[in-house]
Amino acid sequence: MTGAVDHIKVLLVDDHQLIREGLRRAFDRAGDVEVIGEAGTISEAMDALERLAPDVLVTDVRLPDGDGIALAERARRETPELGIVVLTMYAGDDKLFAALDAGASAFVGKNAPAEEVVAAARHAAASPRAFAAKDLGDAMQRRMNAPAGPKLSPREKEVLQLLVDGLAISQIARRLYISESTAKTHVANIYEKLGAGNRAQAVMAAVRLGLVEGREP
Amino acid sequence: MLDVVQPRLWDIDPVQLLGRRLGAEYRPIALRATILVIFGVLAVTHAELIAHDRRPTSVDPTVTGSVATAFLLLLVGTLSTIPVPSSVPKWLLPLGETLAASLVVGALGQSADQYVPYLLIPLTTAGLTAGLGAAFACASVSSLVFVATVTVGPSRPEFNLWLWLSLFAADAGVSGWAKRVLASQRPTAEYDAAYANAHRLLSELNTVARQLSLGLDPHTLAKALVDDIHAIVPGIHTTVLVRSGGARMVPLVGEPPSDLAESVVHDAWVSADLVRRGRNGATVVAMPVLMGERVVAVVALGASSQDQNLGEDSVKACRATIAAAGPRLASALLFDDVRRLATVDERHRLAREIHDGIAQDMASVGYLIDDITATAGDDSVKSRLRGLREHLTGLVDELRLSIFDLRAGVDESVGLARTLGDYVTRVGSQAGLIVHVSTDESPHRLPVATEVELLRIVQEAVTNVRRHAEANNLWLTVVVDPPRAHVVVADDGKGLGVPRPDSIGITGMRERARRIGAVLTVRNRSQGGGVLVEVLLQPVQGATSSSQTVTDPDSVRLVSDSASETALAGRQGGGPS
Secondary structure, three states: OOOOOOOEEEEEEOOOHHHHHHHHHHHHHHOOEEEEEEEOOHHHHHHHHHHHOOOEEEEEOEEOOEEHHHHHHHHHHHOOOOEEEEEEOOOOHHHHHHHHHHOOOEEEEOOOOHHHHHHHHHHHHHOOOOOEEOOHHHHHHHHHHOOOOOOOOHHHHHHHHHHHOOOOHHHHHHHOOOOHHHHHHHHHHHHHHHOOOOHHHHHHHHHHOOOOOOOOO | OOOOOOOHHHHHOOHHHHHHHHOHHHHHHHHHHHHHHHHHHHHHHHHHHHHOOOOOOOOHHHHHHHHHHHHHHHHHHHHHOOOOOOOOOOOHHHHHHHHHHHHHHHHHHHHHHHHHHHHHHHHHHHHHHHOHHHHHHHHHHHHHHHHHHHHHOOOOOOOOHHHHHHHHHHHHHHHHHHHHHHHHHOOOHHHHHHHHHHHHHHHHHHHHHHHOOOOOOHHHHHHHHHHHHHHHOOOOEEEEEEEEOOOEEEEEEOOOOOHHHHHHHHHHHHHOOOEEEEEOOEEEEEEEEEEOOEEEEEEEEEEOOOOOOOOHHHHHHHHHHHHHHHHHHHHHHHHHHHHHHHHHHHHHHHHHHHHHOHHHHHHHHHHHHHHHHHHOOOHHHHHHHHHHHHHHHHHHHHHHHHHHHHHOOOOOOOOHHHHHHHHHHHHHHHOOOEEEEEEEEOOOOOOHHHHHHHHHHHHHHHHHHHHHHOOOEEEEEEEEEOOEEEEEEEEOOOOOOOOOOOOHHHHHHHHHHHHOOOEEEEEEOOOOOOEEEEEEEOOOOOOOOOOOOOOOHHHHHHOOOHHHOHHHHHHHHHOOO
């Protein structure tokens, strides 16, 4: 971090001016945070990041010229110690996990009170590499509760079953009305998901995980 | 028919008004007649005005000659605007008209002078329809005729030959150039023709879709086809398969094909011809449903033993029935596709609009309330503001879920049961419900349109639970075994107080269910309170080989008293449980 240690310098990125204004007021009230810049687009944000060197970047997910999560990822690559708070109006878990993968420090829904955004910015400044999200526990649980084991698509399951049945790739392709190269792609994906290096290992793994049924000859 | 490319000149002419009433094919002749009348009248009145002055000759011969010329020219105009086949070159009629009109005007001498401007019409037509070359050819023809008639014909002191020759040349140049500019400004005629064809097809489709009592619904049409086939070969196993997303064959009506049938269906699809194969006493005949050269679906007939008759005659009769159904089914599938794409587009647009508009505005109002709350001195005001903030957060939550619902769709790589399970888990847990999901999914898929409708029904059911039920638990049971599916959403909330069969949500669900040929039941659970929404997709026709059942222990528990429900009457056809 550079500059004053007592003030957290924040760059606000959102294309809605009223949102930026509301958040700026909240940061002003906090006392220990200072909004040093605002941006409405990704390009403005990249420019401001370089020019102003903030401690924390607060960005929306949907911006007119691109994806806020991509911005977070880029900013993280360029400034490993930057605090990043991702704001979103989207409700799905996928954005939360995308923000986590992008290296964000915190993830806050736009339904949450402004104080939560301020708290997230403080957290981001203090420990930029530790991901915090109110919904993280629930989302993790939902992800855990999803069917256990490798997630094969229904198509991959079909291909796997045929592999276990001993069909050659060309036969599989014919049976499923797909091209041979598509069948090969499916097989490669199955090997990867099952951690197998060849057909025998894939069949072993499939049987062990109960992914296939024995078929009468 | 006249040429498709009507000269643009008509569009800016006052004659257009008249032409509109007359119809497009009379516009060119109307224009000519108008020009002739205008110049004829002008010339006569002009001659009367100057008659006392320079030429004390009688007016009558001029008028007579003038009228005669006008009639001759009108005849020429009529002949050269008659409809011709499009194989006739475009330059031919204007050139002929130019030649004839020049001869008439040139030969009649002075009494026809006022009609020389008429020649600009075929000239301009030649330029606008056939281009620069044709226009100059016409200009040259009329120039030659005039030079000849002025030199050898009757004397015409008032005729300014050079003025007219240069006018002809200028008109040819301008109209030929105008054609080029117009052509560069708009797509080529072929493009126009393609669009015109597409438009005609779409409007026909629209009309047909409105008029048909069954609409253009692939399921209904496929079912009707299966019924027709059963009338020819009773008791045969019939499956109508279509291609869905990528290369997957999906049964539209009937059972998923057996291994034998699968290879036969594949061969029928590839060869676009009838394929017949037998193994261990079982016979499968697969016939393509064709739209022109293209295979749009395959009908598979399966006979398990010799007693079922699949002889040449009945196969031939089936083939004729299928051939007749081809265009209908193809149109219905296409229409379905168009409708689905349009719907997805519109849903995404709506989601964006809510996301970028009202949702952001409400969020910013929330931040504003936060600010006022922080600076408010009075505790009672503060607590009221907190209440307001809570309410607003709830509203923003609703909007977020609406956006989520609008954007949600079914995925080619993820099964329907999984999609529904993920959705219910996500939304249910956000609403503080304990979610119980039980799924059983076959590797076969339902048609995309069916999967989408089932997702929307579940979305609506869960939204109702979230908003009205005050429930603790939410159960989702999904069994997918194409062509059957059974989806149950249940809660332990306060139930349906007064049944409201007309509520918008339930009406919408019912319409969606009807569209995919499923039966929707909404009622209070028999035990433990709460509401149960059940969608049963159970083909009544074509499900003759079923020994499987769509019910599982969970759904049996949930719908234990459903035997009395008329809505489930179709279930009895599905075989023993």
